[in-house]
Amino acid sequence: HQIDELALGLELSGQRFLWVLRAPSNLPNAAYLEAAEEDPLQFLPKGFLERTKENGLVVASWAPQVQILGHCSVGGFLSHCGWNSTLESVQEGVPLITWPLFAEQRMNAVMLAEGLKVALKPRFNEDGIVEKEEITKVIKCxxxxxxxxxxREKMRTLKDFAAHALKDGSSKQTLLQLASEWENLSGN
Structure with missing residues (x-):
């Protein structure tokens, strides 16, 4: 049901999209953890791929996320808000729509949406589904x-901070310090 609502919401938004789709599972959050044998494209609403072929592309199971996020045409990222995806989005300066599944993802989603204000949180209905109208609304917003x-402006600032941290900032200094300490330990 959620795949149908997401597909219809994407279609109604009229926005261009790339959707990496995994096959659903009967177990909660299992689709995220396990590779399904089934073709995920078979779960899309009838006619969706044909109706959206000019605006969208659906890819089965996997795509090179960092390269996609780094492309100049990407304006947003619907993400489960895992830490790696969060860092990659910040590093590339791409704002998010949060869709946390479990673990630290919920905390990351709150930090991104309410703390940093670089993400939108869609509303889930009483059945835990985000309906197509809500999906359309957050995409257009x-x-x-x-x-x-x-x-996007805030994300550009965060992207600059991330680049600085990787270039000359705290990340580089901390790694150099760690390497030096390991070198000293091996020399004893």
Whole structure:
């Protein structure tokens, strides 16, 4: 049911998209953890791929996330908010729509949406589903609205901070210090 709502919401938004789709599982959150044998494209609503072929691309199971996020045409990222995906999004300066599944992802989603204000949180209904109208609303808000514009500006600032941390900042200094300490230990 959630795949149908997400597909219809993407279609109604009229925005261009790349969707990496995994086959659903009967176990909660299992699709995230296990590789399904089934073709995930068979779970899309009838006619979806044909209707959206000019605006969208659906890829089965996996795509090179960092390279995609780094492309200049990417304006947003619907993410489970795992730590690696969060860092990659910040490193590439791409605002998010949060869709946490479990573990630290919920905390990361709150930090991104409420703390840093670089993400939108869709509303789930009482059955735990995000309906197509809500999906359309958050996509349009992120891609076309003033809120989305502000998020992109904040993300550009965070991207600059991340680049500095990797280049000359705390990350580099901490790694150099660690390497030096290991070198000293091996020399004893």
């Amino acid at each position: 992120l891609m076309k609205g003033e809120i989305g514009k502000g998020m």
